Each structure stands twice: as C-alpha cells, then as structure tokens.
Amino acid sequence: MAGQGNVFHQRSILHEIQDIIREKLSNVAPGNSLEDLKAVIERLSAVTTTFESVLADVIAQDQEPPLKCNASPIVKEMKNVLEWTELLNTTADTTSSEPEYRFRAYKYTGTETGRPTFTPEIDVPFSLGHRSTIPVDEFIRDLAGHLNKTRMETETYFVSMSPMLEWTLHKAGQISGENPNKNVGLAIFDVTKLRNNSDTTIFRVWDILEFLIQKSKEYMIPQDVSRWAKNCDEYVSVGKIPDNGLVRWVKWEELYPSPVTVISSTFVWSYTIKVFRDEVVQQTLEIDDICGRIINLGRALAGPHDNLILPLALLILKPTIRFWGFSTEMSDDVIEARIHDLLDDTAAEKIVKLNIKD
Numbered sequence: 050m051a052g053q054g055n056v057f058h059q060r061s062i063l064h065e066i067q068d069i070i071r072e073k074l075s076n077v078a079p080g081n082s083l084e085d086l087k088a089v090i091e092r093l094s095a096v097t098t099t100f101e102s103v104l105a106d107v108i109a110q111d112q113e114p115p116l117k118c119n120a121s122p123i124v125k126e127m128k129n130v131l132e133w134t135e136l137l138n139t140t141a142d143t144t145s146s147e148p149e150y151r152f153r154a155y156k157y158t159g160t161e162t163g164r165p166t167f168t169p170e171i172d173v174p175f176s177l178g179h180r181s182t183i184p185v186d187e188f189i190r191d192l193a194g195h196l197n198k199t200r201m202e203t204e205t206y207f208v209s210m211s212p213m214l215e216w217t218l219h220k221a222g223q224i225s226g227e228n229p230n231k232n233v234g235l236a237i238f239d240v241t242k243l244r245n246n247s248d249t250t251i252f253r254v255w256d257i258l259e260f261l262i263q264k265s266k267e268y269m270i271p272q273d274v275s276r277w278a279k280n281c282d283e284y285v286s287v288g289k290i291p292d293n294g295l296v297r298w299v300k301w302e303e304l305y306p307s308p309v310t311v312i313s314s315t316f317v318w319s320y321t322i323k324v325f326r327d328e329v330v331q332q333t334l335e336i337d338d339i340c341g342r343i344i345n346l347g348r349a350l351a352g353p354h355d356n357l358i359l360p361l362a363l364l365i366l367k368p369t370i371r372f373w374g375f376s377t378e379m380s381d382d383v384i385e386a387r388i389h390d391l392l393d394d395t396a397a398e399k400i401v402k403l404n405i406k407d
Contacts, residue, residue, distance in 0.1 A: 062120055066100075070096060130177070149360060152236065153209065153238070154233075156224050166295075167290040167295065168208075169207055169288075170206070171204050171205060172206070192252075193271065197274050206288075208285065209285055210286065211282055215367075216280070220281075225301045232300065233300070237297040246291040248288045252286075258278070304350070313373075313374055329374040331375070333377065334375050334376070340384060340388050343362050343370075347359070359389070
C-alpha cells in the first residue's frame with residue numbers, strides 16, 4: 050500500500066508539472082520552423098532552470114530531506130517563482146526610462162524631530178524565498194487593497210509614490226487642509242538609490258495593470274482604482290525604503306502660502322487637478338518673472354541640495370507654464386532654456402537681480 054501511495058503522489062506531481070509547462074508554452078507562437086523549435090526549447094529551459102533552483106534551495110534548507118515526503122508544496126513554490134519571474138521581467142522593461150525622482154505627500158505623525166522614515170505597516174522581506182510562498186494573484190489582491198486605501202482602511206506592505214510633482218504637490222495641499230497644524234510635507238526619493246537597495250523592490254502600477262491585461266485578469270483591480278493609479282502614474286515600493294533613498298523632506302509650510310510662488314490658492318483648494326485646470330485664470334507675466342517663480346519654488350523644494358534645483362525646476366515646468374496659470378509670449382522651450390541659463394555658475398547673482406512681481 051505504501052508503494053501505491055507514492056505512485057499516487059508522483060502522478061499528482063507529474064500532472065501539476067505538465068499543467069505548468071502547458072501554461073508556459075501557451076503563448077509561444079505555433080509553427081514548425083527551426084525558429085519556433087528554438088523558442089520552445091528556450092522556454093522549457095527557463096522552466097527547468099527555475100525548477101532546479103527551487104529544489105536546490107529546499108535541499109539547502111534541509112540537508113537531508115526525506116525523499117519520500119510529499120513534494121506537492123515544492124511544485125507550488127516552483128509555480129510561484131515562475132509567475133514572479135514573468136511579472137518581474139515584464140516590469141523591468143521600463144526601468145531604463147523611468148524618472149530620476151519620485152515624490153510622496155505625507156502626514157508625518159512621528160514624535161521625533163527631523164524627517165520621517167518610510168516603512169510599510171507590514172514588514173515583508175521581498176526575497177526569492179518569500180516570493181516562492183506567495184502566488185502572484187495574492188500579491189495583486191494585496192495591491193488592489195492598498196490602492197483602495199482611501200476608501201477602506203487597511204494595513205499593507207506597500208509605500209506609494211509618484212513621479213508627477215504637480216500631482217503630489219496638490220495632494221500635499223489637500224492633506225494639509227484636512228489636517229491643520231499637523232506636520233504635512235513632501236518626500237523626495239532618489240530612484241537610483243532605491244533601486245540599488247536589495248531590501249527594496251519598486252513596481253510601476255501601470256506596468257502591473259498591463260501585465261494583468263495580458264493575462265486577461267484586469268478584473269483583479271477595480272477600474273476606478275486603476276484609473277486613479279494611472280492618473281498619478283503611481284509606483285509602489287515593497288520593503289523598507291533606505292535612509293539614503295529619501296533625499297529631501299520639505300514641510301508644506303515652506304511651500305505655501307508664499308507671496309511670490311507658483312502654487313496658488315486655486316491650485317491648493319481645487320478638489321482635483323481637472324477642477325483646477327477648469328478654474329485657473331491665466332496671468333500674463335514676463336519670462337524672467339516666470340523663471341524666477343519656478344526657480345524659487347525649485348529652491349524651496351531642494352533646500353540645501355543645490356543639485357536638485359534644476360531637475361525640480363524642470364519638473365515644475367513639465368505640465369507647461371499655462372497649467373500653473375501663467376502665460377507669456379515665449380514658448381516653454383524658451384523658458385526652459387532661460388532656466389538653464391540662470392542656473393549656471395552665476396545663478397545666485399542672476400536670481401537676486403530678477404524682477405519678480407507680486
């Protein structure tokens with residue numbers, strides 16, 4: 050009877066592996082050419098490599114694993130790792146062109162002075178060993194819950210951020226309005242430093258949504274939630290954000306209100322960016338006045354980090370100067386060139402001489 054039990058488990062495992070291989074070969078283009086054969090062999094090789102890697106890890110954890118044990122959980126781990134490899138390969142395609150900085154509007158509730166640290170409510174080590182125990186579908190469900198946090202309070206292992214400075218500034222203004230006398234501000238993250246940290250994994254939500262479409266699983270994240278994530282080009286990190294990844298924490302009170310600024314009360318109090326676009330009144334200014342405002346806001350955001358002033362100033366200009374309610378005879382390209390010119394080695398002297406009108 051014991052022998053029959055082993056045969057049963059072996060057949061079960063065989064069927065599970067056959068299902069995995071069949072699924073991984075399902076999107077290989079059918080054909081009879083040498084190129085088609087090569088594509089099939091490469092896909093099978095990738096699957097086999099993953100199987101061997103997971104099995105080696107299992108053996109390494111238990112130097113003398115019982116050979117007659119039920120191996121179905123190990124096969125499930127192999128399937129999980131294959132799914133994760135596919136997702137990570139899909140999202141990795143866009144990292145070469147991603148923004149240099151990302152931003153997060155935040156209400157800092159800590160008691161210590163200085164700047165906050167960003168750690169998810171749930172600490173998850175996003176290692177290969179951890180991923181092997183969690184199916185991608187479970188991760189997607191957790192992500193959907195995180196993206197829906199504005200409607201339903203829940204603890205997650207994600208931290209959200211966005212490369213859209215204008216969107217994050219608007220969000221910070223909203224949080225400040227809802228939480229007067231609280232320590233609200235804007236966090237600026239260096240993407241390269243985040244990527245170089247082995248304990249932090251970054252996902253662009255847009256990429257995950259595209260992955261779900263390819264899998265015909267877009268239903269897993271509600272349409273209105275995914276639309277919101279796309280509007281702000283939301284990214285999420287898993288794992289603790291390293292201290293050097295946070296390059297600047299600036300309090301909202303340092304940005305607004307200001308007698309001479311880019312951020313208007315209409316911008317702060319508009320319910321959405323779309324409402325602001327509809328309500329903003331254009332103000333005609335001279336080019337140096339506009340450049341001075343952009344540079345001053347860039348300097349307020351950058352603080353002591355002079356190397357941040359130019360990239361932040363260009364991000365302020367990115368949605369166009371008309372977005373902020375300013376107009377001039379010069380194009381945005383001319384304004385950008387003028388900002389570059391002002392922020393050369395003699396920038397400080399030139400900016401002081403700018404005639405900025407209230």
